[in-house]
Amino acid sequence: MKKTGISKPQEIEQLIKKNRSLVEIGKALSAEKNLDAVLEMVVDKAREFTNADAGSIYILTPDEKTLQFKIIHTDSLNWRMGGTSGNPITLPDIPIIREDGHPNLMNVCSYVAYTGKAVNIPDVYFAENFNFANTKIIDAANNYRSKSMLVLPMRNHENDIIGVLSLINAMEKGKIVPFSKDVEEITEALASQAAIALTNSILIHDLEELLESFIRSIAHGMGIKSPHTGNHIRRVEELTMQIARTINSENSGKFSNTYFNEDEMKELRIAAWMHDIGKITTPEFIFNKATKLQTIFDRIKLLETRFNLIKEIKKNEHSGQKYDLIKRGKKEEVPALEKNFEKQINELEDEINFLNEVNIGKEYLAEEKIDRIKSISRKKYILDGQEFPYLEKNEVENLIINKGTLTQKEKQMMDNHANVSYEMLHELPFPKKMNKIPIYASGHHEKLDGSGYPLGLKAEQLPLQTRILAIADIFDALTAHDRPYKEGKTLSESMSILEKMVLSNFLDKDIFEIFRTNKLYLLFAEKELKKEQIDME
Ligand SMILES: [Fe+2]
Ligand SMILES: [Fe+2]
Structure with missing residues (x-):
């Protein structure tokens, strides 16, 4: 030394x-x-x-x-x-x-x-x-x-x-x-x-970066499978973070002592990116089912062809009957026959137009419309000596869907994404500071009164982050104008639905207040909605 x-x-x-x-x-x-x-x-x-x-x-x-x-x-x-x-x-x-x-x-x-x-x-x-x-x-x-x-x-x-x-x-x-x-x-x-x-x-x-990039790339993959789902994920993430940032900046009221730190914000952001991860297993035709009869194509086209065929059969029948009357010298009965034929053709055209109309998923299908679909389905036509119904059983099942375009079974498959999200996310060994992601992400369909899914959790089991995600998710689902099966609702309609859900004890009232009083809905609308949807300030 x-x-x-x-x-x-x-x-x-x-x-x-x-x-x-x-x-x-x-x-x-x-x-x-x-x-x-x-x-x-x-x-x-x-x-x-x-x-x-x-x-x-x-x-x-x-x-x-x-x-x-x-x-x-x-x-x-x-x-x-x-x-x-x-x-x-x-x-x-x-x-x-x-x-x-x-x-x-x-x-x-x-x-x-x-x-x-x-x-x-x-x-x-x-x-x-x-x-x-x-x-x-x-x-x-x-x-x-x-x-x-x-x-x-x-x-x-x-x-x-x-x-x-x-x-x-x-x-x-x-x-x-x-x-x-x-x-x-x-x-x-x-x-x-x-x-x-x-x-x-x-x-x-690097590991955190990798995790985040990996999650983004899964969300990107979902976007390729279903563009409107990809957009939904992106918008839910933006809205969730906007609400969280606003809560962070609150100096008075319910959230004056609530602050999400950098790690918690990151955890919430990843949860938002992953909230619909389970949809990766939802069949594509359910995602993109634009009409009630859609499978890999819209079966209304099949119905149109069938009704044209019935028309042709009726025309042939009519020609035969007319020829028979003339042959038997009963010419005076021809006008009545013609009138009856015309009525039948009009009825057929009316029916296919009606079926086209009810094939579009709406909020509600009136009882009389359901009855009419069922009565059309009971009609029969004959081809090559064999009898066929105007509407097949499965076609009826789909056409009488009361709300939207999904049958009960398809809706269950769609809702199952929350279960799958839960299972997939709970399988992942998240680092300690991110281990709440599965709870936050998979709980966005839960309701404070315990009537939600997949687990039917109650208010005390739903953290603030899950509640924020739930509001962001529903608000985007209501206003989304890029879904093939529905139009985007207006801002005022969407806000009033959210408010009703708050009053029914489904959604958190304090987060809704933050959303409403800070006009976060408008900030979102100006960026994401069509002009005609923005009907409030
Ligand atoms: Fe979801
Ligand atoms: Fe969602």
Whole structure:
């Protein structure tokens, strides 16, 4: 160990102190997950360790060809740039490999990054192996004198160099002194601890990014399968986050003490992206069933063809009957026959027009219309000596759907998406700070009075986040104008339905109030709805 002029017991005491703080720094570093804050802490602590006036961190780009400036601190110039300071770094990145393909060994930082060797220079203005021309220019511009310099590689747990820590001007009693050898060793240990913390932080960050991107890509896949479902997911996410942000900004009232922090906002956002994940298993024809008779095509076309066939059969029958009357000399009966035939054809045309009308899913189908469909279905026609009904059993079943375009069975299959969402999400081992996603996402069809699905949860089992999602989901479902089976409702209709659902104790009244009084509906409408839907302010 190099003599520093300090007596031995003092020297040992100082080293023990430094070792202790190294352990403390290690703990602090591994607890910090914010990348910028980790880097900042490294520079602060390294400067504290070495009593250096200035310190910088450079991180290797993923292609390992460039060093990027991340943090610059210089006490005497009052400089804090990069990291969480909010002051951008304007200095250019340093190439490790020159344009001619050779390593950039004249720059001390790229030398350290390339060779992995620490460099300790007493006075950079007299250094022989490196080019400090730029340093001199920057010094001159800021009335500064860079003198002693310690540049260390930052190696992670796999011994890979991930960055470079540079310290300038070790201070002792107000004077610049060289960095001592013992300080060099211990600071190198600190730099490596930092590199490990940094690598962990990057890994966690990358995993979170991966998770979020993966979820977005599932939602994107859903959008390809069913564009209106993809759009619904996007809008529900936007609306959910808008409501959450508004709650965060409330200073009075019910939500004055409610604040979703960054992690909770992220958790809620992912829950919104995943809320209809179960629809991945819903058959496409149910998603996109635009009319009651639609399967892979709209079977109303089949009915039109059938009714045309019946018409032709009736025409043939009529011609035969007419010919028979004339042949039997009963010409006077022909006008009555013609009249009856005309009536039958009109009736047929009327019926197919009526079937076309009831094939469109509406809010409600009147009892007399259901009776008429059933009475048409009881009619028969004969083809090749065989009797057939005007309407098949399944066609009747679909045409008498009271609301929308889905049969009871199809509706159950559609509603089952909430069950599937629940099962799929509960299978996933979410990290601790995101482990509420399954509860938030799969509960958007639950109602406060316990009458919802899939689990029939009651108010006390439904967290605020689930309640926000439920309102966002229903509001979008009501106003959506891109669904093949229905028109988008107007803003006033949708708000009054939401209000009724609040009064029926289905939806949360306080969230609805936030939504109403802050006019979040209008903000949403101006972006997403058709002009003619916006009928209130
Ligand atoms: Fe849903
Ligand atoms: Fe939904």
